[in-house]
Amino acid sequence: MKKLKALENIKFTEDLAEINQLIEYLVNSGKIDKDLASSIKPKEILKAIEVVSPLLQDGKMIYREKQFLLCENYNKLVGFTDNNTKVIVQGVIDLAVVKDDQVYILDYKTNRGITAENLAKEYKLQLNLYQKAFEEATNMKVTKKYLYSFNLGELIEVK
Numbered sequence: 221m222k223k224l225k226a227l228e229n230i231k232f233t234e235d236l237a238e239i240n241q242l243i244e245y246l247v248n249s250g251k252i253d254k255d256l257a258s259s260i261k262p263k264e265i266l267k268a269i270e271v272v273s274p275l276l277q278d279g280k281m282i283y284r285e286k287q288f289l290l291c292e293n294y295n296k297l298v299g300f301t302d303n304n305t306k307v308i309v310q311g312v313i314d315l316a317v318v319k320d321d322q323v324y325i326l327d328y329k330t331n332r333g334i335t336a337e338n339l340a341k342e343y344k345l346q347l348n349l350y351q352k353a354f355e356e357a358t359n360m361k362v363t364k365k366y367l368y369s370f371n372l373g374e375l376i377e378v379k
Contacts, residue, residue, distance in 0.1 A: 227314070227328060228285050230265070232273040239265050267373045268328070275317055275324055275366070275375075283316040288353035298345065313350045318360060325350050326366040326375075336376045339367055347378045 229242055239262040246252045276282060290309040295301050315326040327347060329339060347365040354362055367376040 227265070227268070230269065232269050232276050234266075234269060236262055236266050239269075264370050264373070268368055268370065271373065271375050272315070272326065272368055275326065278319055279317040280320065281318040283313065283318075286313040286316055286354070286357075287311070288313065288350075288357060290349065290353045290356070292352070309349055309353070311346075311350060311353065313354060316354060316362075322363045323354070323360050324364045324366060325354055325362055326368055328368050328370065330370050332371045334371070336369065336372055336374060339369055339372075340376050340378045343367055344378050 229246070230239075234242065243252075243257050243260055243262065247254055247257045288309075288311055290311075291306060292309070293304050293306055295304055313325055314328045317324045317326075325347065327343065327350065329343065331339060334342070347367070351362040351365060354360070365378045367378060368374075369376060
C-alpha cells in the first residue's frame with residue numbers, strides 16, 4: 221500500500237520530528253503526493269517504531285519490501301483441497317529480520333474495526349505463503365511470523 225511508503229525508509233530509531241522530515245522528503249522527491257502525505261499519521265508511525273524496534277535489536281540482516289515469486293501446487297499452499305493445479309503467487313514481505321538463530325517476518329496492516337485475533341486468522345495463510353517463499357529464497361527457517369496493526373498499535377504473532 222502506498223500509504224506505507226514511509227516505512228520503507230524507516231530505520232526504527234526516528235523521533236516524531238524525523239518522521240515528519242521523512243514524509244516531507246518523500247513528497248519533495250516525488251515518491252508520494254501531498255494528498256497521500258496528508259493521510260499519513262506520524263504518531264502511528266512513531267508507535268510502530270516503538271513496538272517493532274525490539275524485534276530488530278541484534279538483527280544481522282534486515283530485509284525491507286522483499287519481493288517474491290512462488291510457483292507451487294495449490295493444494296500444497298493451502299493444505300485443504302484436492303486441487304493440484306500449479307499456481308504462481310507474487311508478493312512483498314514488508315519486513316524480515318535475521319538474527320543468529322531466529323528469523324522473523326512481519327507484515328503491516330491498516331485494517332480498521334478488527335480484533336487482533338481476527339487479523340491473525342484472516343492473514344495466517346498470507347504469512348504462511350510469505351514464510352514458504354522466504355525460506356525457499358534464502359534457505360533460512362522462519363521462526364516467527366507477525367502482523368503489526370496500525371489501528372490497534374500492536375504486534376500480533378501469527379502461529
